[in-house]
Amino acid sequence: MKMDIILAGVGGQGILSVAAAIGYAAINEGLHIKQAEVHGMSQRGGVVQSHFRISDQPIYSELIPLGKADMILSLEPMEALRYLPYLGETGWLISNEKPMVNIVDYPDADALYTSIRQVENHVLLDTDKLARKVGTAKASNMALLGAASAHLPLKEKSLEKGIRQLFKAKGEKIMEMNINAFIAGRSLALEKDAV
């Protein structure tokens, strides 16, 4: 088993927390992981991106080769498309649909959605809204993880445990909110799949 994921977003959205939650879950299942992060200018609204690799065999490269990613998981629709050349033929494109507009030439959102829908395996949903419903838009990242979870080679329970490990230090309330966002994302994505 091998799963290569590109995680994408904009500084402050919490995409690296998604990486950390997946990381805990994979380690709990005794899998190998490698994760490359691009930090740097992220605090100032720049692009944040991470190559995340999971396998039951040793992993060599920290970078995913072009055309080999099994999933792009993005907290922002334009960022989802930025890494399209990495996505393999049968790969999943899973993205939050809420645009983060902090540049003057941000493209038309509908055009972005059309492009995303052209990828055969896609999930496009408003994770901000989902997260707000269960308590806070800040948990949008965990709602997105929930939406992706059915396509990850990890057990639902290990992901939930991963989220608990990640938010343990922040207190019970924040932890539960994030778990609820995860569950909401998961249910909605499963519903969409069923349609």
Add this chain to the structure above:
Amino acid sequence: MRRNIMDLMLLLGDEAIAQGAMDAGLSGVYAYPGTPSTEITEYIQRSKQAKEKKVHSEWSVNEKTAMEEALGMSYAGKRAMVCMKHVGLNVAADAFVNSAITGANGGLLVVVADDPSMHSSQNEQDSRYYGKFAMIPVLEPSDQQEAYDMAYNGFELSEKYETPVLLRITTRLAHSRGAVYRKDLLEENILKLPENMTQYVLLPAIARIQYKKLIDKQQEINTSSEGSAYNYFFDAPDKQRGVIACGITINYLRELYDHGEAPYPVLKIGQYPAPVDKVKMMIGSCAEVLLLEEGYPFLEEMLNTPYMPQAKIKGRLSGDLPRTGELNPDLIAQALGMELSPTRAPSILVKGRPPSMCAGCTHIEVYNELNAALIQYGKGRVFSDIGCYTLGALPPYNAINSCVDMGASITMAKGAADAGLKPAVAVIGDSTFTHSGMTGLMDAIYENSPITIIISDNRTTAMTGGQTSLATGKLDEVCIGLGVGPDHVHTFEPSPKNRQEVINIIEKELAYEGLSVIIPVRECVQTAKKHKKQNIKKEVAS
């Protein structure tokens, strides 16, 4: 060795170095922040293990002071580490090169993080040249485990050869996470003065002796590379080609083959000077040799020189790989003539998202005021420096005309004023000012140069994530203490409310035919957010 899953840690390359150094009995880390090296020191600052052992981990004012402080700790017999980004080694170079001449007493590890592709730097210089220049062993890890091991063993190597050891990493390793198994925890060294009490006195008569000793050590250092566990050879039947892979590039190569096994002989290098016999054997036995190196074609240049060209050596110089930028599995596959997977076309909708100053940033206010005050003089006279305020070069501000190296704003403004450019302005951040601005300020004080210096004090080292800034809040005292006339030092909090007042001050000082320092002070919005959260937590707790 049996490995227990409970001992496994998931660490960034930077964190692995920090953990390895601590487990090897580190007594102090000395550093000035700089991407991608910052997380090494921050990990130690957060570490309970370090707190219990009272490992020194406060930030230094710049890389040169950090290097010298570490050298002092090594003099006293303890294990010391100094960390910086690649350009920091230019600042520390005097101390660094001479520390190879004095030699080390306690283990001395110099960790330098290079930034090929310039993810967040002004150049992509390759620190391996500095190691060769100083004639000391250089280690370059290929993964997080080796980063840990090399930090752990680096001190031993340093103590064995009595020289500093350079540990070179690149951004990709610094900022990737992988599994690390720890080794046994070592006790710190005891305080122990060097046996030779004159070896650190680099008077010419002594320096000549020390230099000779360093040269005499070279044979042993080479032998150590030849037998190093970090340099190893994978043989394979197809000798049409051989590959020499330095540092992290071995992973990109192995990625391309089932079970990571290339059909060609592969030499993996992690300790320099590169092992002469092993490299010679590769060249002798393979029809051509591909060199994979992050950064400059350091080894390739030694094997294929313009004076004695070697057509069988392939790499960045031969054009088989790009001359600049970071490598990746795709570039290496191309150089090996492998077919690439089909890829989807990039989306034409995607736009760049350049970093910009945050809403409410104090630097924005300062640039608005400075631009207004400068209208009467026209553009092209603002020398700036490195920090968040460098983003003032971009529209809509277009406020600055230079950013070269830390501290260069003040000195370049002075040079331009010496040439007759009046008024000349310098814009510098608080941390950059203490890093390298104060020394240049002395030049301007001595000549009462007609320049206007703006120290935009946001009370932190913001660009690298908000580390302590050593003189924030007392920069006026520092300037007056150094000798700037108190009448020409102004400190205030800039805001839209006092904008006209501030513009008037700047205009007055621009017209003044002497040195002035203007210090707008307002906290960075990012650290302010953090502090607010911490205060709420404290209130809840109390």
